Amino acid sequence: xxxxxxxxxxxxxxxxxxxxxxxxxxxxxxxxxxxxxxxxxxxxxxxxxxxxxxxxxxxxxxxxxxxxxxxxxxxxxxxxxxxxxxxxxxxxxxxxxxxxxxxxxxxxxxxxxxxxxxxxxxxxxxxxxxxxxxxxxxxxxxxxxxxxxxxxxxxxxxxxxxxxxxxxxxxxxxxxxxxxxxxxxxxxxxxxxxxxxxxxxxxxxxxxxxxxxxxxxxxxxxxxxxxxxxxxxxxxxxxxxxxxxxxxxxxxxxxxx
Amino acid sequence: xxxxxxxxxxxxxxxxxxxxxxxxxxxxxxxxxxxxxxxxxxxxxxxxxxxxxxxxxxxxxxxxxxxxxxxxxxxxxxxxxxxxxxxxxxxxxxxxxxxxxxxxxxxxxxxxxxxxxxxxxxxxxxxxxxxxxxxxxxxxxxxxxxxxxxxxxxxxxxxxxxxxxxxxxxxxxxxxxxxxxxxxxxxxxxxxxxxxxxxxxxxxxxxxxxxxxxxxxxxxxxxxxxxxxxxxxxxxxxxxxxxxxxxxxxxxxxxxxxxxxxxxxxxxxxxxxxxxxxxxxxxxxxxxxxxxxxxxxxxxxxxxxxxxxxxxxxxxxxxxxxxxxxxxxxxxxxxxxxxxxxxxxxxxxxxxxxxxxxxxxxxxxxxxxxxxxxxxxxxxxxxxxxxxxxxxxxxxxxxxxxxxxxxxxxxxxxxxxxxxxxxxxxxxxxxxxxxxxxxxxxxxxxxxxxxxxxxxxxxxxxxxxxxxxxxxxxxxxxxxxxxxxxxxxxxxxxxxxxxxxxxxxxxxxxxxxxxxxxxxxxxxxx
Numbered sequence: 001x002x003x004x005x006x007x008x009x010x011x012x013x014x015x016x017x018x019x020x021x022x023x024x025x026x027x028x029x030x031x032x033x034x035x036x037x038x039x040x041x042x043x044x045x046x047x048x049x050x051x052x053x054x055x056x057x058x059x060x061x062x063x064x065x066x067x068x069x070x071x072x073x074x075x076x077x078x079x080x081x082x083x084x085x086x087x088x089x090x091x092x093x094x095x096x097x098x099x100x101x102x103x104x105x106x107x108x109x110x111x112x113x114x115x116x117x118x119x120x121x122x123x124x125x126x127x128x129x130x131x132x133x134x135x136x137x138x139x140x141x142x143x144x145x146x147x148x149x150x151x152x153x154x155x156x157x158x159x160x161x162x163x164x165x166x167x168x169x170x171x172x173x174x175x176x177x178x179x180x181x182x183x184x185x186x187x188x189x190x191x192x193x194x195x196x197x198x199x200x201x202x203x204x205x206x207x208x209x210x211x212x213x214x215x216x217x218x219x220x221x222x223x224x225x226x227x228x229x230x231x232x233x234x235x236x237x238x239x240x241x242x243x244x245x246x247x248x249x250x251x252x253x254x255x256x257x
Numbered sequence: 258x259x260x261x262x263x264x265x266x267x268x269x270x271x272x273x274x275x276x277x278x279x280x281x282x283x284x285x286x287x288x289x290x291x292x293x294x295x296x297x298x299x300x301x302x303x304x305x306x307x308x309x310x311x312x313x314x315x316x317x318x319x320x321x322x323x324x325x326x327x328x329x330x331x332x333x334x335x336x337x338x339x340x341x342x343x344x345x346x347x348x349x350x351x352x353x354x355x356x357x358x359x360x361x362x363x364x365x366x367x368x369x370x371x372x373x374x375x376x377x378x379x380x381x382x383x384x385x386x387x388x389x390x391x392x393x394x395x396x397x398x399x400x401x402x403x404x405x406x407x408x409x410x411x412x413x414x415x416x417x418x419x420x421x422x423x424x425x426x427x428x429x430x431x432x433x434x435x436x437x438x439x440x441x442x443x444x445x446x447x448x449x450x451x452x453x454x455x456x457x458x459x460x461x462x463x464x465x466x467x468x469x470x471x472x473x474x475x476x477x478x479x480x481x482x483x484x485x486x487x488x489x490x491x492x493x494x495x496x497x498x499x500x501x502x503x504x505x506x507x508x509x510x511x512x513x514x515x516x517x518x519x520x521x522x523x524x525x526x527x528x529x530x531x532x533x534x535x536x537x538x539x540x541x542x543x544x545x546x547x548x549x550x551x552x553x554x555x556x557x558x559x560x561x562x563x564x565x566x567x568x569x570x571x572x573x574x575x576x577x578x579x580x581x582x583x584x585x586x587x588x589x590x591x592x593x594x595x596x597x598x599x600x601x602x603x604x605x606x607x608x609x610x611x612x613x614x615x616x617x618x619x620x621x622x623x624x625x626x627x628x629x630x631x632x633x634x635x636x637x638x639x640x641x642x643x644x645x646x647x648x649x650x651x652x653x654x655x656x657x658x659x660x661x662x663x664x665x666x667x668x669x670x671x672x673x674x675x676x677x678x679x680x681x682x683x684x685x686x687x688x689x690x691x692x693x694x695x696x697x698x699x700x701x702x703x704x705x706x707x708x709x710x711x712x713x714x715x716x717x718x719x720x721x722x723x724x725x726x727x728x729x730x731x732x733x734x735x736x737x738x739x740x741x742x743x744x745x746x747x748x749x750x751x752x753x754x755x756x757x758x759x760x761x762x763x764x765x766x767x768x769x770x771x772x773x774x775x776x777x778x779x780x781x782x783x
Contacts, residue, residue, distance in 0.1 A: 019561055062518025069512050077566065087272060091559045137271040140497045143504040148511075 010103070010248055013096040014241045020088040021234035024081055024227045031074025032223050036216060038068040039148055065148075072146050079158060080142035082226055086162060089234070090133040090169060096241070097126050097176065103248040104183065114186040122179035129176055132168040136161060152216040156208055159222050163204035170233060171201070177240060184247055192243050195236045202229070269549050271497045271542075273557050277383075278541040279565050282534075283573070285382040286580065290393050290666075290751055291375035292537045296659065297667035297674070298367040304667065304677035305359035309352040311611075311684055314618045316348050323622025367670065369405025370397040376471040379541040380548070390751070391744035396471075403476030404467065410477050411466040415459045422452030461499055462488045468547040487550045494546055502539050506531070520645040525655035532659065584756025591720060591753050600726070604679055604718035608711070611680040615687020624691040634694045637702070637776055637783045646770050654765025657710060658758055661717035665724070665754040669747070671732070672725020679718035694780070701779035706768035713760045720753045
């Protein structure tokens with residue numbers, strides 16, 4: 001376990017980015033495809049009784065079911081990794097902004113209205129960020145996605161929630177960064193470097209409906225998107241976090257806001 | 258210091274607690290011991306009714322009543338008929354009453370000790386650097402009475418709706434010949450679902466009753482009330498815990514069924530995963546959810562841990578092997594120490610006595626009954642042909658190993674359960690002796706694997722009797738010396754039974770793959 005100790009907490013939190021904002025291989029989607037194919041195949045084989053003359057009912061159920069379970073275990077771990085990554089990212093980010101705002105507050109003179117205004121606004125946005133960030137249980141959703149057949153519905157729900165969370169997260173984070181940037185500008189420090197603006201939210205509901213209408217097939221594409229899309233968001237963090245660290249050095253060791 | 262709330266929000270993170278529970282389990286392997294003791298309670302319960310069964314069958318054999326008893330028992334409605342037969346009822350009713358009362362007492366009193374120890378140890382493991390074997394005993398003895406009372410009340414309250422609806426259904430079934438009875442049967446079959454639903458909802462709200470005993474130092478209704486309060490205020494995380502637990506168990510059960518269709522017996526592996534890995538981690542998670550839900554406890558801070566899967570697949574096997582090696586060395590020391598000779602002898606006496614009793618009972622009725630009902634001497638279990646070879650050996654290994662763990666640790670119940678379990682194992686062996694066509698064929702079926710397996714079981718029984726002796730010493734002595742002796746013996750017991758794993762693995766692989774070949778060579782058919 002790596003607890004985030006006091007001291008140069010901000011620096012530690014920035015360094016932990018390498019462990020929270022990780023990239024996931026798209027290969028994991030193969031488990032989802034295999035799981036989908038095997039359980040679908042089992043249903044078709046049982047319904048049409050195709051293999052009954054050659055193999056017994058129990059053997060067919062046992063063989064496809066066991067292979068399906070193995071594939072579902074991979075899918076389950078994939079779902080766990082996606083949600084866990086989001087959780088770790090948001091948890092670290094909350095600690096990071098909390099520390100930065102605490103430092104900003106402690107170094108701002110009580111009569112410096114030009115800085116206090118954007119700082120208060122940033123604190124308000126941070127409060128929103130905390131309230132809108134749901135740390136969903138990766139263990140729970142991974143296990144629900146593991147259930148044969150019904151798991152696919154849980155998979156769609158978990159992807160919907162994850163997409164919504166990411167939308168809300170990016171939206172509030174952008175407002176927060178703008179406030180911090182204004183605050184830094186007002187204090188005479190160099191602002192944050194330009195980051196890719198969050199332009200439009202993902203259509204989570206559309207993805208969910210498409211997944212249900214295609215009997216889960218579209219969710220395979222959605223899974224791929226959920227691997228890829230956060231990478232751009234993590235890229236933004238790689239841009240602004242080092243500047244945040246420079247802007248808020250350890251208290252009593254350097255110039256502040 | 259960690260913050261208590263963030264902008265008025267006090268959050269309980271299921272994953273953070275689950276994650277840390279895993280790492281606590283890895284850092285303090287001793288926390289598995291109370292969970293192992295839980296399986297030992299099952300052995301204690303089994304030993305009560307198996308002992309009653311052995312005594313009952315022996316009495317019947319002495320009076321030449323076994324054939325009549327078995328033929329009446331196997332008739333339709335035979336179970337009720339043997340109870341109504343005054344000749345059998347004279348022995349059967351006392352044996353049944355003693356068994357039921359014994360099992361209930363063992364479940365409540367033993368459960369009180371085990372759960373008190375278990376949840377107390379989790380709290381220590383989270384907050385301290387080291388968990389000693391002594392603290393397992395201390396935690397068990399400290400709160401066993403309030404815990405036993407809480408178990409009793411909580412079980413009664415949770416399952417009363419279901420039990421009542423089942424009782425109504427059964428009574429209606431007996432009176433279904435009348436119109437009122439038939440209507441009652443139909444109505445009660447629907448009411449059953451309400452009973453089930455009510456019990457499941459109550460189970461959700463009483464889930465923290467046992468941790469409440471340890472954390473809040475309360476018992477009975479007070480613990481149940483606290484559990485209701487915490488579960489009600491933290492319904493999301495409580496539901497998450499309950500669903501995770503349910504899905505883990507159902508998935509494992511489903512996997513066992515599916516793999517059994519293709520000749521892969523995984524029941525014992527599933528039981529081992531549940532007992533040694535999932536139960537301690539899930540119970541620890543439950544305890545810490547309750548702990549963090551406390552109003553004065555700060556929110557769990559953000560911390561990063563290494564991926565669990567990487568640890569399970571790479572580091573855990575090495576750590577487990579290190580423990581097994583320590584266990585082997587401890588087992589060897591236990592075996593050769595002259596001080597342990599009385600325990601070895603008692604275990605051998607139990608096993609040998611069991612064989613003699615089993616043979617006597619078999620000679621006096623059971624063997625004849627089985628032969629007259631189609632058992633062919635010299636014919637082995639045909640299921641052996643339908644199983645993928647190494648899987649059966651591994652399944653036998655895990656089953657025997659888990660039984661030996663439970664046998665050893667059940668000795669904490671003052672030695673008697675270990676003695677009874679070994680006696681019953683011998684009894685079963687004794688029952689099958691007269692069913693073999695000749696001694697050579699019997700030895701061909703037993704010796705190849707039994708030469709390793711039987712001494713290993715006897716050793717598990719021996720260490721169980723020793724820990725029972727240590728428990729008696731503590732009970733009668735009350736001194737720090739006897740307490741230390743008990744905790745040292747418990748530590749030795751755990752290592753000895755862990756160290757038996759390689760022996761049971763070898764024996765299991767022989768039993769699954771080599772013994773059938775040898776049996777065929779000596780005339781057995783499958």
